[in-house]
Amino acid sequence: MSEDFPRPLPEADETSQEFWDGAMAGKLMLMRCTECGLWRLPSRPHCDGCLSDQFTWEQASGRGAVRTFGVMHQKYHPGWAAIAPYNVTIVELEEGPRLPTNVVGIPNDQIRVGMPVIVEFEQHEDVALPKFRPA
Amino acid sequence: MGHPMRGATAITGFGMTPMGRIYKSTMELAADATRTAIKDAGLRKDQIDGLLINAGVTGTTGGGVSLGLQNYLGLQDLRLLNHMNAAGSTAAQMVQYASLAIASGMANHVLCVFADAPLKDGSSAGAAYGGAARNPQRPRGMSGLYPASGYYGANTPYALAARRHMADYGTTQDQLGTIAVGQRQWATMNPLAQMRSPITMEDYHNSRWIIEPLHLLDCCLVSNGAVAVIVSSAAAAREMPQPPVYVWGMGQGHPGDNSRTGSNWETETGAKLAAKTAYGMAGVGPSDISSCQVYDCYTYTVLVTLEDYGFCKKGEGGPYVEDGKLGPGGSLPTNTGGGELSAYYMWGMTPLSEAIIQGRGHGGDRQVKNDVILATGNGGSLSYHACLILSPHAN
Numbered sequence: 001m002s003e004d005f006p007r008p009l010p011e012a013d014e015t016s017q018e019f020w021d022g023a024m025a026g027k028l029m030l031m032r033c034t035e036c037g038l039w040r041l042p043s044r045p046h047c048d049g050c051l052s053d054q055f056t057w058e059q060a061s062g063r064g065a066v067r068t069f070g071v072m073h074q075k076y077h078p079g080w081a082a083i084a085p086y087n088v089t090i091v092e093l094e095e096g097p098r099l100p101t102n103v104v105g106i107p108n109d110q111i112r113v114g115m116p117v118i119v120e121f122e123q124h125e126d127v128a129l130p131k132f133r134p135a
Numbered sequence: 136m137g138h139p140m141r142g143a144t145a146i147t148g149f150g151m152t153p154m155g156r157i158y159k160s161t162m163e164l165a166a167d168a169t170r171t172a173i174k175d176a177g178l179r180k181d182q183i184d185g186l187l188i189n190a191g192v193t194g195t196t197g198g199g200v201s202l203g204l205q206n207y208l209g210l211q212d213l214r215l216l217n218h219m220n221a222a223g224s225t226a227a228q229m230v231q232y233a234s235l236a237i238a239s240g241m242a243n244h245v246l247c248v249f250a251d252a253p254l255k256d257g258s259s260a261g262a263a264y265g266g267a268a269r270n271p272q273r274p275r276g277m278s279g280l281y282p283a284s285g286y287y288g289a290n291t292p293y294a295l296a297a298r299r300h301m302a303d304y305g306t307t308q309d310q311l312g313t314i315a316v317g318q319r320q321w322a323t324m325n326p327l328a329q330m331r332s333p334i335t336m337e338d339y340h341n342s343r344w345i346i347e348p349l350h351l352l353d354c355c356l357v358s359n360g361a362v363a364v365i366v367s368s369a370a371a372a373r374e375m376p377q378p379p380v381y382v383w384g385m386g387q388g389h390p391g392d393n394s395r396t397g398s399n400w401e402t403e404t405g406a407k408l409a410a411k412t413a414y415g416m417a418g419v420g421p422s423d424i425s426s427c428q429v430y431d432c433y434t435y436t437v438l439v440t441l442e443d444y445g446f447c448k449k450g451e452g453g454p455y456v457e458d459g460k461l462g463p464g465g466s467l468p469t470n471t472g473g474g475e476l477s478a479y480y481m482w483g484m485t486p487l488s489e490a491i492i493q494g495r496g497h498g499g500d501r502q503v504k505n506d507v508i509l510a511t512g513n514g515g516s517l518s519y520h521a522c523l524i525l526s527p528h529a530n
Contacts, residue, residue: 010279043277070294071347076287096396113302
């Protein structure tokens with residue numbers, strides 16, 4: 001990683017605070033609708049299935065599969081350009097939601113669609129990022 | 136009994152600016168295309184009583200054509216006006232809303248304008264769409280996972296979609312390459328195209344990776360320019376100077392959040408829903424379509440769109456295109472001007488403009504059979520879709 005241009009690190013907003021707090025503690029926390037049971041990423045305060053605003057925070061299993069991936073060569077952000085080519089991956093969690101991430105621990109040419117993966121957290125000073133390695 | 140909208144309206148005016156590194160403001164470009172379109176339609180400016188406007192990427196990044204275009208063009212007493220944005224599906228949608236307004240008596244001649252100028256003198260085409268990546272502020276909330284994963288630009292979701300299609304159905308890089316090579320062949324016959332030198336499969340494979348599985352030659356161009364289209368009633372069209380291009384069918388399909396549980400957005404697009412509506416209205420099916428002008432932000436978009444319009448079964452798009460049937464001399468001439476890959480990138484106006492040129496019979500060396508033309512628009516990350524079925528025949 002280039003020190004002059006660190007890769008972008010997100011910060012919590014009101015809706016997603018518990019997700020980021022959970023990540024710092026090594027837990028993948030998701031919202032789950034109290035009315036219909038649908039799991040979701042905490043992007044919005046209501047369920048995209050039934051629009052209910054009643055939910056609980058629950059810890060996800062951390063297990064999922066590679067839904068799809070690409071290997072990025074184009075240099076967009078200087079922090080990422082320094083490590084290109086790198087994989088950009090969508091992981092589909094066992095609970096259903098999908099999140100953008102990177103597969104770690106194996107070379108890009110060994111990543112496969114459908115490959116089972118498990119979460120681990122990349123720790124930074126004040127934020128932790130969910131990444132996935134082969135399960 | 137046919138659908139009442141089938142053949143109710145027609146495209147009667149058409150204007151385009153030169154395409155590419157044309158350094159003018161979007162408003163000036165819009166005025167240039169409009170001047171040409173009004174003259175082309177044989178109208179006076181005061182006969183235009185509807186205006187629909189679509190800014191391209193500059194609508195988001197700055198400098199985009201605005202609602203103020205009405206005043207800039209000196210249009211008065213409009214009976215229909217809006218600034219619309221459903222990404223690359225907007226161009227077809229403008230013609231749809233114009234047609235509905237005309238058929239209901241709300242307007243007579245509706246001007247639909249797209250203008251964009253993302254290319255700046257001295258900066259790369261890539262910077263036009265990827266510039267936001269350098270934002271020094273920390274991204275907030277869950278959307279921050281995208282930059283935190285190096286997920287940037289429009290290229291990424293389309294690479295992810297293509298990868299999924301390859302994994303599910305065995306679609307190959309060569310099959311995508313066939314689309315790129317075929318469209319460049321068409322572009323060599325289009326004096327308006329930005330890229331007119333032929334390419335080979337070897338050139339395709341040697342072009343640099345953007346994001347695997349997409350090479351540079353899988354990706355559309357970036358263009359400055361404007362396109363203006365005038366829609367009128369079929370009755371009015373018959374008294375106007377240009378060969379009318381009748382609107383036979385219209386449809387839309389917008390599948391919803393790609394990240395939602397259970398979505399198959401990568402391989403099944405809104406085109407499927409739009410096709411059902413448009414085919415039903417036009418009273419035609421895929422076997423009646425003589426040529427296609429399909430939104431081609433990427434080679435893959437063409438392949439998946441043709442599947443969703445029923446030209447072949449789901450998953451068989453690769454083998455379907457492999458024999459070159461989309462290129463010159465093929466059985467389903469597609470993107471006959473070179474499309475967004477090789478001609479110019481005016482969002483949904485790229486396929487629509489070529490559909491008008493072909494529908495009028497003005498295609499010159501590249502003119503193909505035009506009895507029923509499918510023109511589609513797609514936007515977002517395969518998120519928005521609209522289409523028109525057009526014909527030079529009134530019914």
